[in-house]
Amino acid sequence: MRASTTAALLLFAIAAFAQPDPESRSRNQPVEPFRIIGNVFYVGASDIASYLIVSTQGHILIDGGFVETAPMIRANIEKVGCRLTDVKILLNTHAHFDHAGGLAALKQQSGATLMASERDAPLLERGGKNDxxxxxxxxxxxxxxxxxxxxxxxxxxxxxxxxxxxxxxHTPGCTTWTMTVRDKGRDYHVVIVGSPTVPNYKLIGNKMYPNIVNDYRHTFAKLKSLSCDVFLGAHGSYFNMQDKLARKARGDTRNLFIDPNGYRQFVAAAERDFQKELKRQQTAR
Known part of the structure; x- marks a missing residue:
């Protein structure tokens, strides 16, 4: 009785937090899941990414998307021959509603252990309040x-x-995930970028995040130091996922997600955007 009551309350909460705005929906269209490399599968939406790391001892799921993405993720997990209840660990790139919105439902439905950065934990626990x-x-x-x-x-x-x-x-505890995957007799360094973007962010005089500029600078130095063969990210647009899938559909047999140059170009472009926005805000003071 207690479990069913908890589930009912969670469903009510999910409905209350559903995001109907057009921008959210445009990035949250259903897509077919696919194997990226080795035991790494894409199980997210058209731009809101989610990754399944498969093993015989259970699976790891990275990111829960929007509230509305959670059922898509569950369906995609099943399409690749797995079960949500076999997900043992839930991970998060950062505590925003388009990546953490579905975590509560996925955690409740799977029984998985949720692991997240200490600095983003308070934001997760507040459900995004006081971001x-x-x-x-x-x-x-x-x-x-x-x-x-x-x-x-x-x-x-x-x-x-x-x-x-x-x-x-991007958030105080934004996390980039790295791993080594073996595929066809070779090891590949996989990087799943959290987010280094500055979408209309207040960088100067942000009393709620006074160290944000230094944090971004640390982040770009860290990202540039990583060894990357397979470039992935919290959004499919980061690594041109739709374009790569279209090229594959036209007959390109290469694994286009092996893209170290794309990774370096993305990080460099994000750093330029940060520097440009920082300079604009400094000049406007």
């Missing part, structure tokens, strides 16, 4: 992490090890 950029504009169902992560912490399950690389700025 240092958005205030209370983009809320999501609150969710409590079971394990708090720090820079360099490792998460291991079934022979796969992911390393949490703290890349703060």
């Amino acid at each position: 240092p950029q958005f205030g209370n504009k983009f809320l999501f169902p609150p969710v409590e992490p079971d394990r708090l992560l720090h820079d360099g912490d490792r998460v291991t399950l079934g022979g796969s090890t992911l390393t949490a690389v703290m890349t703060p700025g």
Whole structure:
């Protein structure tokens, strides 16, 4: 009785936090899941990314998308021959409503352990309230992490090890995930970028996040130091996912997600955008 009541309350909360705005829906269209490389699968939406790391001992799921994305993620997990209840670990890139919105539902439905960065944990627990950029504009169902992560912490399950690389700025605890995957007799360095973007962010005089500029600078230095073969990210647009899938559909047989040049170009472009926005705000003071 108690479990059914909890589930009913969660469903009510999910309905209350559903995001009907056109921009959200345009980035949240259903797509067919696919294997990226090795035991790494894409199970997210058209731009809102979610990744499944598969093993015989259970699976790791990275990011929960919007509230509305959670059912798509579950369906995509099933389409690749897995079950949500076999997901043992939930991870998060950052505590925004388009990446953490579905975590509460996915955690409740799977029974998985949620691991998240210590600096983003309060934002997850508040459901996005008092966000240092958005205030209370983009809320999501609150969710409590079971394990708090720090820079360099490792998460291991079934022979796969992911390393949490703290890349703060976009959120205080924004996390980039790295791992080594073996495919066709070769090891590949996989990087799943959290987010280094500055979408209308207040960089100067942000009382809720006074160290944001230094955090971004740290993040770009860290991202430039990483070894990357397979370039992925919290949004499919970061690594031109739709274009790569279209090229594959036209007969390109290469694994286009092996894209170290694309990774370097993305990081360089994001850093230029940050520097440009920082200079604009400094000049406007």
